[in-house]
Amino acid sequence: MPAYEYRCADCRRRVTVFQSYSDYGKIQPVCPECGGQRLQRLISRTRFARSEESRLESLSDPSAWGDVDEKDPRSMAKMMRRMGGELGEEMGPEFGEAVDRLEAGESPEEIDRSMPGLGDDSGSGGLDDLDD
Numbered sequence: 001m002p003a004y005e006y007r008c009a010d011c012r013r014r015v016t017v018f019q020s021y022s023d024y025g026k027i028q029p030v031c032p033e034c035g036g037q038r039l040q041r042l043i044s045r046t047r048f049a050r051s052e053e054s055r056l057e058s059l060s061d062p063s064a065w066g067d068v069d070e071k072d073p074r075s076m077a078k079m080m081r082r083m084g085g086e087l088g089e090e091m092g093p094e095f096g097e098a099v100d101r102l103e104a105g106e107s108p109e110e111i112d113r114s115m116p117g118l119g120d121d122s123g124s125g126g127l128d129d130l131d132d
């Protein structure tokens with residue numbers, strides 16, 4: 001029988017409730033600690049990690065960025081901002097500057113020339129990869 005994690009609004013404990021698949025969603029779970037019925041479903045860490053992984057997978061697949069026009073710097077800037085947001089990381093001042101300049105309409109080649117260090121740290125994902 002699968003176990004579901006809940007946060008109990010009554011006793012404020014994190015509890016595990018066992019429910020069959022057919023009961024889940026139909027039968028109101030009851031807190032095993034206090035008997036309260038105000039349980040909030042918690043998303044398990046493993047599930048979160050898995051979705052994180054698949055998001056990164058889709059990031060590495062160029063076809064996932066279907067609406068990106070490589071000839072349009074603003075479109076690329078939008079994609080790069082989205083990529084930075086998806087990764088949830090600070091991409092560094094160079095990355096931010098490159099995006100700003102793309103949005104200003106500069107070509108990736110120009111930016112690449114004036115910022116020779118761009119993309120070197122990660123080994124991939126630099127503007128070079130997006131050139132044709």
Ligand SMILES: [Zn+2]
Nearest residue numbers: 008011031034
């Ligand atoms: Zn409780």
